[in-house]
Amino acid sequence: MRLFQWTLPALLVGLAGCASAPPPASAPASAPTPARPGVATADCAALQSVGYPGLRITAVEAVAAGSLKLPGIASPMPAHCVVKGRLNERRSPVDGKDYAIGFEMRLPAQWNGRFFYQANGGLDGFVTPAYGNILGGGPLSNGLLKGFAVLSSDAGHAFERSNPVIGAAVFGRDPQARLDYGYNAVAQLTPMARALIAAHYGRGPDKAYLVGTSNGGRHGLVAAARDSGGYDGILATTPGYRLPLAAIAQVWGAQQFAAVARTKRADGVPDLETSLTPAEMATVARAVLARCDALDGLRDGLVQDLAACQKAFDPQRDLPLCPAPATEGADCLAAARRDALATVLRGPSLYSGLAWDPGLAGRNWREWKFTNSIGPRDAIALAFVFTTPPMSPEVISGAGTTVPDYALRFDVQRDGAKVHARDSVYTQSAMDFMTPPEPTELRSFVQRGGKLLVAHGSADPVFSVLDTIRWYEGFQRVHGERAADSARLFVVPGMNHSSGGPAPDQFDMVDALVAWVERGQAPEQVVASVRGPGNATPNPEVPADWSPTRTRLLCPWPSVARYRGQGDPEQAASFQCVR
Structure with a gap:
């Protein structure tokens, strides 16, 4: 599996960067000074x-x-x-x-x-x-x-x-x-x-x-x-x-899930929630953990060596297939659902794919993939803010041209080009005004x-x-x-x-x-905590077998938080950032 996908525009930007002179050393002009109260x-x-x-x-x-x-x-x-x-x-x-x-x-x-x-x-x-x-x-x-x-x-x-x-x-x-x-x-x-x-x-x-x-x-x-x-x-x-491209990836992903949705909503739109159930996504999370949890040196329900996991995990091999449709949703996936998920995570050619991680079973993951992608966020941003010219409110509110219709009919090649478009009224494209110019230089x-x-x-x-x-x-x-x-x-x-x-x-x-x-x-490191029971704002997705006060090290990329081999595995002090 490829960890990253390079599009032609990105490659051209990279080549342009190679042709320019490198910026000078990044040392500040003077020593750091604290703010005065x-x-x-x-x-x-x-x-x-x-x-x-x-x-x-x-x-x-x-x-x-x-x-x-x-x-x-x-x-x-x-x-x-x-x-x-x-x-x-x-x-x-x-x-x-x-x-x-x-x-x-x-x-x-x-x-x-x-x-x-x-x-x-x-x-x-x-x-x-x-x-x-x-x-x-x-x-x-x-x-x-x-x-x-x-x-x-x-x-x-x-x-x-x-x-x-x-x-x-x-x-x-x-x-x-x-x-x-x-x-x-x-x-x-x-x-x-x-x-x-x-x-x-x-x-x-x-x-x-x-x-x-x-x-x-x-x-x-x-x-x-x-x-x-x-x-x-x-x-x-x-x-x-690269928000405009991420929004395109969102509606494109919704189209992949719509193809395997089990039912339709009352308005006739495929119910994306039924494309992959919470039980099926939990199966995906377990498969990722089985392949990747130990790559950082400790089986603890977290994948901390993200890069290694993307190389190690193969959805065709590692996601369990159901022997028959009647067994769907227990401990396996139908081939069509497995393939739809793998396609979405691989991503469209114009944007990076998503990572295989046990957090795919998270509630927020479902909200963004199955609701926001065809409703109140990505689709309307594309229709009115990121494409040139923008849609007319009247056009996108009639029968057969609702916001979900727009999302599910969005053509990545034809409509996606509009995030780069300009005209006499909209003189800057979405990629001009939304993205950082020369983002790798600053x-x-x-x-x-x-x-x-x-x-x-x-x-x-x-x-x-x-x-x-x-x-x-x-x-x-x-x-x-x-x-x-x-x-x-x-x-x-x-x-x-x-x-x-x-x-x-x-x-x-x-x-x-x-x-x-x-x-x-x-x-060199940042200590992060889980929000288990007893926290002022508990996170209901903290697994029951974790300490409610578990802490972990967040490490500067590409370092990985690895267990030292001794000490309480629920505490950040038992880990170190290792390249």
């Missing part, structure tokens, strides 16, 4: 009158210490100001609708001297509370609690509530809204946020960090490639850095000493961990032995999309990033 020099009300071009403050509120408590986090939030506003309000000449970059900032009274851009996920469109989510499953803290000034935004558009089926994506009919969503909102909001911070604390932040998962992780890689905002550190988990970011941490679940059903590994290994080829001075990738075994699955998905890489940026302590 500070306190507010004005009250919250004063933020109402801050002047900045194109800014309109819509609300300011003072939140008392201890009055706000968040689920799963033991400590209440500190005293802080909440500022809400809109930047660059305008009316679209294309669809006639009003747009702006909506945002929220939370500025703690006791400030750690740092700025935290909370890059949100999905199709954006909502201003989520600016708490400074630190990613993974069930976080125990957040950026606000740690003392960061935090910003969150809707990336330049609002969810259209009048049309709940496609309302998250119809902003894609406005060319500027596409650009704001792709990269421009970060570039526009960052200097504005710095101005608000300076107004409140009497000085700007000493250090700036951008943190996001999924589409937020994509925002992170794009910000690093474009060097938007001059961020000192970026934490990107589950980064969909020249400006590297040259000035920026630090990038990336984490990705090995059983992500939508953004392939193999695609992220492919990016990182390209980065290593460009930067050579200095690559690890600027960027490191951590694979989380068993984790689905951003969290969940049978996985140690509770971890805090924000502290690790700050230590790297400000103290020069590059992360």
Whole structure:
């Protein structure tokens, strides 16, 4: 089996990279320096009158210490100001609708001297509370609690509530809204946020960090490639850095599953949930474990040597076939279902395949593959945001042309080419505005000493961990032995999309990033925990035979966490990162 698939466009990019001069060494210009704590020099009300071009403050509120408590986090939030506003309000000449970059900032009274851009996920469109989510499953803290000034935004558009089926994506009919969503909102909001911070604390932040998962992780890689905002550190988990191609792979995969669906829904669409049942996916997980669990030196229900597993596992040989249709769903798969699954994991030619991992049996894996692929996420993103020209809302809402119909009839060759298309109105293609330019180089970011941490679940059903590994290994080829001075990738075994699955998905890489940026302590390992019974936010997919407090090492790729041969196998201290 091939671990990675190279498409012609990717090969051409690689050849172009070989022809250019390599970037200079990635050492920062000066020694790391820590941020200086500070306190507010004005009250919250004063933020109402801050002047900045194109800014309109819509609300300011003072939140008392201890009055706000968040689920799963033991400590209440500190005293802080909440500022809400809109930047660059305008009316679209294309669809006639009003747009702006909506945002929220939370500025703690006791400030750690740092700025935290909370890059949100999905199709954006909502201003989520600016708490400074630190990613993974069930976080125990957040950026606000740690003392960061935090910003969150809707990336330049609002969810259209009048049309709940496609309302998250119809902003894609406005060319500027596409650009704001792709990269421009970060570039526009960052200097504005710095101005608000300076107004409140009497000085700007000493250090700036951008943190996001999924589409937020994509925002992170794009910000690093474009060097938007001059961020000192970026934490990107589950980064969909080639999101338009991943969306195509999603609807293409839905078509493969539709061919083996057992029943149809009430609307006549194949019920993808019946293509592979939870019992059948559990059979797949057991087969992967049987072949791959011990490759890392310990049978513990986790596949930590991901690369070795992709070479060792053969679905034709290792997935058990049912002798007759009547035996389906117990401990075997029908040949057609096995082949459909193998095809989906191999992937279409334009995007990397998915990894064989026991996390394929995760609930989130099913949600993305059997629901989101033909419904509220991937199909509408393709129809309105990623293809040029976009669909008309009227065209995709009639009988026989619903969102699932669009997904199941999407032609990878014919329609897939539209993510590269431009015209006189949409002058940048989806691959222009959504993906990081020259993603394996990050020249400006590297040259000035920026630090990038990336984490990705090995059983992500939508953004392939193999695609992220492919990016990182390209980065290593460009930067050579200095690559690890600027960027490191951590694979989380068993984790689905951003969290969940049978996985140690509770971890805090924000502290690790700050230590790297400000103290020069590059992360050699990160300790992650499972969320078993008794956890503040338990994960019901933690196997019953694991310790509810199991910990594991996450290692920088390509290192693998291996058991030392002695010590408690439920504790991270009994493992070491080995190349």
